[in-house]
Amino acid sequence: GQNIDQPTEMTATEGAIVQINCTYQTSGFNGLFWYQQHAGEAPTFLSYNVLDGLEEKGRFSSFLSRSKGYSYLLLKELQMKDSASYLCAAAQGAGNKLTFGGGTRVLVKP
């Protein structure tokens, strides 16, 4: 079956770096998405990996290893506004439906 695992919660200090790990087991894998979701709001797209390696977008980077079923999201120079839930999602099948992990709630402290 499908399984996406990520830590439930992480705490970090403003200005620091945090790495959120995600492991997945899915069929028909089409790539790995990371979304950010603030409380009560819709998920917003952060990054996408389909090939092995690192993708960098400003303060956010994402890594994928398809052979290990592993990804991480790296948040650098943390800001208070980065306090949110971060969702790891595997895209599957012809329709690219997303199977999400439970989300990692990141709390940034001053």
Added chain:
Amino acid sequence: DTGVSQDPRHKITKRGQNVTFRCDPISEHNRLYWYRQTLGQGPEFLTYFQNEAQLEKSRLLSDRFSAERPKGSFSTLEIQRTEQGDSAMYLCASSSPQEAGPYNEQFFGPGTRLTVL
């Protein structure tokens, strides 16, 4: 383009009532998805459409749930005989493989929060 919109944003209903939600995707996005999210969890896939065709339904979508996209634009999700376990945020997302950039990401609407009393 104003993004994906959903209506209503909040719905409170009594157990046993029927409810209908509407989703308007980004213009000319041919794929439309419905997800359900409960508090503290990630979204769960319910169903998706390509144009007007419903191509996949999750096992989560019991026979009390029905979704339509009659003209390939907006979509409706109806829940009949609601139960307390149906209380959740119902999210709609759209994407367009043909026009997408390198990511083909899904764009999410603000959701409809359903509370069944």
